[in-house]
Amino acid sequence: MLPSSTRRKTASRTATVPGLNLSHFLPYRVSVLSNTISQTVARLYEKRFHITIPEWRIIAVLGGLGNETLSAGEIAAATAMDKVQVSRAISRMLGSELILREAGDTDRRKALLTLTAKGLEIYSEIAPLALAYEAQLTSALDADEMQQLNLLLSKLQTKADELTTAPESRITRVE
Amino acid sequence: MLPSSTRRKTASRTATVPGLNLSHFLPYRVSVLSNTISQTVARLYEKRFHITIPEWRIIAVLGGLGNETLSAGEIAAATAMDKVQVSRAISRMLGSELILREAGDTDRRKALLTLTAKGLEIYSEIAPLALAYEAQLTSALDADEMQQLNLLLSKLQTKADELTTAPESRITRVE
DNA sequence: CCAATCTAGTTTCATTTGAAACTGTTGCAA
DNA sequence: TTGCAACAGTTTCAAATGAAACTAGATTGG
Numbered sequence: 001m002l003p004s005s006t007r008r009k010t011a012s013r014t015a016t017v018p019g020l021n022l023s024h025f026l027p028y029r030v031s032v033l034s035n036t037i038s039q040t041v042a043r044l045y046e047k048r049f050h051i052t053i054p055e056w057r058i059i060a061v062l063g064g065l066g067n068e069t070l071s072a073g074e075i076a077a078a079t080a081m082d083k084v085q086v087s088r089a090i091s092r093m094l095g096s097e098l099i100l101r102e103a104g105d106t107d108r109r110k111a112l113l114t115l116t117a118k119g120l121e122i123y124s125e126i127a128p129l130a131l132a133y134e135a136q137l138t139s140a141l142d143a144d145e146m147q148q149l150n151l152l153l154s155k156l157q158t159k160a161d162e163l164t165t166a167p168e169s170r171i172t173r174v175e
Numbered sequence: 176m177l178p179s180s181t182r183r184k185t186a187s188r189t190a191t192v193p194g195l196n197l198s199h200f201l202p203y204r205v206s207v208l209s210n211t212i213s214q215t216v217a218r219l220y221e222k223r224f225h226i227t228i229p230e231w232r233i234i235a236v237l238g239g240l241g242n243e244t245l246s247a248g249e250i251a252a253a254t255a256m257d258k259v260q261v262s263r264a265i266s267r268m269l270g271s272e273l274i275l276r277e278a279g280d281t282d283r284r285k286a287l288l289t290l291t292a293k294g295l296e297i298y299s300e301i302a303p304l305a306l307a308y309e310a311q312l313t314s315a316l317d318a319d320e321m322q323q324l325n326l327l328l329s330k331l332q333t334k335a336d337e338l339t340t341a342p343e344s345r346i347t348r349v350e
Numbered sequence: 351c352c353a354a355t356c357t358a359g360t361t362t363c364a365t366t367t368g369a370a371a372c373t374g375t376t377g378c379a380a
Numbered sequence: 381t382t383g384c385a386a387c388a389g390t391t392t393c394a395a396a397t398g399a400a401a402c403t404a405g406a407t408t409g410g
Contacts, residue, residue, distance in 0.1 A: 020302040022235045022254065026309050027212045029328050032255045034209035036335040037202045060197045072359060079197065080207045084398070087360055109358045109405050127195040134201050136338060140330045148323050149331075153204050155315045156324075160211040163311055165218055247389060259368070262390055284375050284388040 041133060048129070049122050051098070054081055054089040056126065059098065062115045063123030069112035071104070098122065216308060223304070224297050226273070229256055229264040231301065234273065237290045238298030244287035246279070273297065 022028050038053065045056050057079040062070060070078070076086045090113065093099045098119035104110040115123060138146060197203050213228065220231050232254040237245060245253070251261045265288065268274045273294035279285040290298060313321060 020235060020239060020306060022232060022239070025235070025305065026312060026324075027216050027305075028232070028255075029332070030205065030209045031213055033328060033332050033335060034205045035255070036332065036339060038206055040335065040339050041202050057197060057203070060195060060200070064195055064197070073357090080203075080210070082398080083359065084361095087358095088396090091360085107358085107406070111359080130200065130202075131195060133338070137201060137331060137334050140334050141327070145323075145327060145330075148320075149201075149327050152316070152320060152324050152327065153208060155320075156312060157204070157208050157211065159312050159315050160208060160215065163308070164211060164215050248387090257368080258389065259391095262388095263366095266390085282376070282388085286389080 037137070041130070044129065044133065045126065049126055050096075051122070051126075052089070052092075054079075054085050055093055055098070056130075057081065058086070058089055058093065058113075059115065059119060059123050059126070060130075062099065062113065063120060063127065067114065069102075069114050071110040071112065073110070075113065093119070212312070216305070219304065219308065220301065224301055225271075226297070226301075227264070227267075229254075229260050230268055230273070231305075232256065233261070233264055233268065233288075234290065234294060234298050234301065235305075237274065237288065238295060238302065242289065244277075244289050246285040246287065248285070250288065268294070 041056075042053050045051050045053065051059070058075055061075060061078045072083065072086050072090060075081075075090075076083050079086070081089075090099065090101070094101060097116055100114050100116050101111045104112050138149070141149065216231075217228050220226050220228065226234070233250055236250060236253045247258065247261050247265060250256075250265075251258050254261070256264075265274065265276070269276060272291055275289050275291050276286045279287050313324070316324065
């Protein structure tokens, strides 16, 4: 079937099935955009602060919380990472002394996590950079478009959540 | 430094650095959206057709091209994947007989790739499903919002691309 | 009270991934 | 020519990842 001699090097551009062009396909576009952004951001965090994106997320939620503590599970919920990712990020951060872990007194399974002074220091340096990158990224958008973007992302995320087939795979139960 | 006894379990919600809330941070939101979508789509492709997303992308570009051939490098460019990913996807697809590889006659480094009948069959089944998923995802958007979405994604991708090559000096200030 | 069950978090193991090295081919320049 | 850089694609190896098993502590029904 399908002998090679029937093939042409160049052919008319007629698509055999209508309407599917990868470069217009929303899941593809979002994935490419996400990868492009993540790569840049990851490089920034790694080069300047020697942290990964999961570590950055943990710093971001803890740093934004003042002196409140969170458990690993709460961090997982707040960062959309699963507990394994969080656990590994935490152990790296304990090693590099960015966070502090105390056993909870009411429930000793839950460890209470806070940033160390070193972690807070990184937060205060990296947060403005992160915001600056975001500002550059959206610099081509006017105020109206910014608002639209937020709305559209929210709507898409809501729909995407509804359409997930796996019940247990991710956090979802933020409530 | 920073003895644990100085920490509090509960505190006011005052952020120490203004403006950085992870759930409003664009790179984070795009990443979460992308992951949500990709997970659903990947599960769909895997369950029904036993292919991965990289394989799907290759099927999509080749299937959309009629009987034209592409080299691995051209596929990489068309699918935003790197050559290693493409190489591995191709070798899987050769194994499962979804694509056909012929040596190029003018340049023997470039292999010419096309879908087999089996590959085309999958394309014709999966393409409508992919489009149906996309339609569901965007079902909460009206025509105007769809147009905005396309525009905004394009603008963001363009900016994100500009910001990738930036040496570290670029993201230091907002301006 | 105590077995069974549930929850929080960690570890293990198999697979995937990415970077860099590598193979084979082409183009180019002396 | 031949020697060398560039290119297309593959392979290798170490690190990242995810699923499932596991540990330890908490809860609950009898």
